[in-house]
Amino acid sequence: xxxxxxxxxxxxxxxxxxxxxxxxxxxxxxxxxxxxxxxxxxxxxxxxxxxxxxxxxxxxxxxxxxxxxxxxxxxxxxxxxxxxxxxxxxxxxxxxxxxxxxxxxxxxxxxxxxxxxxxxxxxxxxxxxxxxxxxxxxxxxxxxxxxxxxxxxxxxxxxxxxxxxxxxxxxxxxxxxxxxxxxxxxxxxxxxxxxxxxxxxxxxxxxxxxxxxxxxxxxxxxxxxxxxxxxxxxxxxxxxxxxxxxxxxxxxxxxxxxxxxxxxxxxxxxxxxxxxxxxxxxxxxxxxxxxxxxxx
Amino acid sequence: xxxxxxxxxxxxxxxxxxxxxxxxxxxxxxxxxxxxxxxxxxxxxxxxxxxxxxxxxxxxxxxxxxxxxxxxxxxxxxxxxxxxxxxxxxxxxxxxxxxxxxxxxxxxxxxxxxxxxxxxxxxxxxxxxxxxxxxxxxxxxxxxxxxxxxxxxxxxxxxxxxxxxxxxxxxxxxxxxxxxxxxxxxxxxxxxxxxxxxxxxxxxxxxxxxxxxxxxxxxxxxxxxxxxxxxxxxxxxxxxxxxxxxxxxxxxxxxxxxxxxxxxxxxxxxxxxxxxxxxxxxxxxxxxxxxxxxxx
Numbered sequence: 401x402x403x404x405x406x407x408x409x410x411x412x413x414x415x416x417x418x419x420x421x422x423x424x425x426x427x428x429x430x431x432x433x434x435x436x437x438x439x440x441x442x443x444x445x446x447x448x449x450x451x452x453x454x455x456x457x458x459x460x461x462x463x464x465x466x467x468x469x470x471x472x473x474x475x476x477x478x479x480x481x482x483x484x485x486x487x488x489x490x491x492x493x494x495x496x497x498x499x500x501x502x503x504x505x506x507x508x509x510x511x512x513x514x515x516x517x518x519x520x521x522x523x524x525x526x527x528x529x530x531x532x533x534x535x536x537x538x539x540x541x542x543x544x545x546x547x548x549x550x551x552x553x554x555x556x557x558x559x560x561x562x563x564x565x566x567x568x569x570x571x572x573x574x575x576x577x578x579x580x581x582x583x584x585x586x587x588x589x590x591x592x593x594x595x596x597x598x599x600x601x602x603x604x605x606x607x608x609x610x611x612x613x614x615x616x617x618x619x620x621x622x623x624x625x626x627x628x629x630x631x632x633x634x635x636x637x638x639x640x641x642x643x644x645x646x647x648x649x650x651x652x653x654x655x656x657x658x659x660x661x662x663x664x665x666x667x668x669x670x671x672x673x674x675x676x677x678x679x680x681x682x683x684x685x686x687x688x689x690x691x692x693x694x695x696x
Numbered sequence: 697x698x699x700x701x702x703x704x705x706x707x708x709x710x711x712x713x714x715x716x717x718x719x720x721x722x723x724x725x726x727x728x729x730x731x732x733x734x735x736x737x738x739x740x741x742x743x744x745x746x747x748x749x750x751x752x753x754x755x756x757x758x759x760x761x762x763x764x765x766x767x768x769x770x771x772x773x774x775x776x777x778x779x780x781x782x783x784x785x786x787x788x789x790x791x792x793x794x795x796x797x798x799x800x801x802x803x804x805x806x807x808x809x810x811x812x813x814x815x816x817x818x819x820x821x822x823x824x825x826x827x828x829x830x831x832x833x834x835x836x837x838x839x840x841x842x843x844x845x846x847x848x849x850x851x852x853x854x855x856x857x858x859x860x861x862x863x864x865x866x867x868x869x870x871x872x873x874x875x876x877x878x879x880x881x882x883x884x885x886x887x888x889x890x891x892x893x894x895x896x897x898x899x900x901x902x903x904x905x906x907x908x909x910x911x912x913x914x915x916x917x918x919x920x921x922x923x924x925x926x927x928x929x930x931x932x933x934x935x936x937x938x939x940x941x942x943x944x945x946x947x948x949x950x951x952x953x954x955x956x957x958x959x960x961x962x963x964x965x966x967x968x969x970x971x972x973x974x975x976x977x978x979x980x981x982x983x984x985x986x987x988x989x990x991x992x
Contacts, residue, residue: 407766412901414762432762434728458765458795462758462857465711466728468701469754488796492788498783499754500830534796 401427401437403685405602405624405638405660406459408432413687414459415660419541419621420444425449428459428539428620430495433461437468440599443690445474448645450518452525453484454601461491469501479506483517483527514538517604523594531605532637538603540612543594547572547584554576555587588632595693598653601660603690604634605643609627613651620685621647624659626671641671645678657683697723701898701920701934701956701982702755704729709983710755712869713916714739715837715893717819721745724835724895725914730759730764737984741770744815747854748821749780750897751832765797775802779813779823781831808833810904819890822986824908825861825898828933834899843868843880851883891989894949899955900930901939909947913989916981917943919954922967937967941974947973952978953987 402413414431418438425447427434438445445467453461464482471480474598482488489509496503508592518525522544527537550570574583593605599624600609613619615632624638633640638656639647641658648656656679661668672684683691698709712725714734721743724729734741741763744754747946760778765862767776776782785805791798806813810833814821819839826832846866856862856878861871870879896905897918909915929936935943944952952975957964968980979987 406769408729410706410736413732420739432759433704433732436709436729439704440706456794456796458761458797461795462762462765463728465754469758473702491791491794494794498752498787498790499757500752501754565727 401434401441401687402431403432403659403661403687403689405662407663409663409666410634411666412661412663412686413437414463416603417461417659418690419693420484421474423448426541427451429460429601432462433466435467437688438467438633439470440455445471445586446476446478448478450481450605451571452527452539452599453482453488454530454538454599455485455532455534457534457602458489460602461488464492465495465499468496468503468507471505472501476505479508479636481508481510483510483512483525485537486511486543495561506688514554516669526612528608529554530600530609532602532604536602536680538598538600538609538612540596540598540616542596545591545593548591550587551587558582558586560587588646597693600647602638604637605639610651612649613647614650614652616655618655618691619651619653620657620659622660623671623675624660624662625667627674627694629662641675643677645682647676648679648682652678654681655691657685658682659685697730697737698727699955699957699983699985700727701958703797703959703963707962707983708804708957708959710759712759713955714897715989719744722837723747724749725756725897725958726759726763727755728762728866729887730920731763731796733984734763735766742772742774744774744779746779748823749778749784750834750895751781751828752783752787752827753830753898754896757784760788761791761795764792764799764803765795767801768797768799772801774829775804776785777806779808779821781833782807795910797888798931801921815926821906825960826896826905826906827902828898828900832898832933833892834896834905834908835894836894836912838892840953841887841889846885847883853880856883863875877973893989896943898934900933900936902941906943909943910942912947912949912951914951914953914987915944915947915949916953916955917947918956919967919971922961923970925958937971939973941971941978944978950977950981951987953981955976955981957981982983 403418404412416434417427417428420425497650512526530536530538551684595617598613598619622639623641623643623644625633625640675682697712711715711725712726712730715722725975810824813823813833823833826834889912894915917940918942919937921929921936971978
């Protein structure tokens with residue numbers, strides 16, 4: 401949604417990433433005006449949705465109240481889940497007590513600690529502490545293994561008739577034909593591993609960031625500054641593009657996305673160049689960028 | 697800054713109007729992402745500034761925290777004054793207690809009641825209750841009379857030498873030349889009346905709106921809906937374009953600006969047509985529109 405840092409510019413809004421996974425939206429951070437970008441991206445305001453907040457700096461969290469207001473305005477009724485560090489519940493409560501909108505959906509707010517923060521049927525989400533001066537969490541979403549692909553030839557060789565019985569096997573059930581019992585293992589290939597999507601901002605490079613990032617399909621990483629500003633990155637608890645690339649390389653990530661670009665860069669293409677010297681499969685995020693994620 | 701209502705669209709941000717008066721900025725409402733528009737308009741974040749909030753619906757107030765954060769980020773040190781209805785102080789306090797930014801400037805928050813809410817050297821600001829279902833204030837800024845123009849011919853005829861003595865008279869002082877005393881009335885024309893700028897949203901047309909709007913140089917008025925939606929306007933406590941024009945006409949305003957346009961209109965030009973049938977000197981606000989205001 402937005403890819404800038406600290407302050408919005410003409411070109412970059414404040415940080416927010418949405419992972420669209422089937423019919424569910426998973427949002428990481430929600431900077432001011434994220435709702436407007438969601439509208440532009442036509443993501444919908446009535447979907448199943450979970451929001452993960454890295455830390456309580458305003459540029460990462462101030463889009464929440466406006467999003468709630470628009471969801472209410474559009475008649476959302478289903479629950480919205482928010483996961484964030486200490487202070488997130490008080491922030492939301494404080495705003496909801498003073499700003500008026502007819503909220504008719506349930507807000508389920510989780511103040512989280514490092515570790516496995518969510519175990520959904522198809523994925524887990526793990527959070528860990530980053531290094532940013534105040535409490536700040538990185539997140540990784542790990543898809544669970546999926547059943548292997550249905551082997552048509554095997555099924556035919558076993559003389560299992562096409563139709564409902566195939567579906568039952570594919571869904572993990574067992575079937576009986578005559579005196580023979582067949583299970584999923586008879587017709588399905590090897591289980592397929594899912595994707596791993598990691599969101600790490602705002603932070604210095606650190607062990608926990610590296611651990612979260614390991615083997616990520618996509619690593620979205622703080623890349624606030626270029627090389628010449630490495631001292632400023634240390635001072636402010638951010639990373640340079642080169643540092644982000646080093647994390648991606650060490651973590652053996654498949655793809656790196658440079659994110660949270662400082663407002664000082666109108667053109668940040670040199671950040672991309674600096675990162676690519678270390679990690680080739682890098683892209684520079686821009687607002688409303690879409691990245692298709694294909695499962696292996 | 698933003699001219700939409702309730703929800704941002706591709707074309708219109710959330711409501712905020714800035715009156716630039718000399719070196720001072722006077723802001724009316726501060727919808728989400730107003731800080732980004734301020735950046736685009738190059739208004740500056742370190743100026744003398746006063747902000748007036750009409751009511752506590754999120755679309756009118758949720759831009760404040762992000763604005764405070766960016767002001768802090770840019771090193772603002774001088775005081776910022778906020779005027780608003782009940783709840784404004786609690787909202788700001790709640791956000792500032794939970795969202796982290798190193799605010800180093802003083803925030804002076806005034807919870808206001810109808811009446812004269814500010815008496816500055818060059819203008820007064822009057823607020824009054826509107827009709828919107830919740831407490832909602834309209835504002836009018838009335839410039840005080842300015843001294844008349846300096847009459848060069850008169851000064852020369854009185855044989856007052858050009859230079860410091862002219863300046864002193866112009867500034868309201870008296871001077872003595874020989875045994876003669878001269879005052880401003882000897883060399884200045886009639887006092888000049890200032891402009892009157894009125895900001896009225898969100899509301900049904902009402903007596904207090906009309907009273908605030910009387911003889912305005914510019915009347916910025918709620919114009920959420922077109923004629924076909926007049927029932928909806930009543931239901932939601934808003935005005936149609938035609939109702940805004942009727943207020944402008946009755947109030948003998950000089951100019952009307954249609955404002956707070958519903959997100960349902962991608963093209964709102966028919967609202968302008970409807971209003972112009974009643975009040976010719978109407979314009980339809982668009983984001984970052986600039987209107988020069990010349991004193992009579």
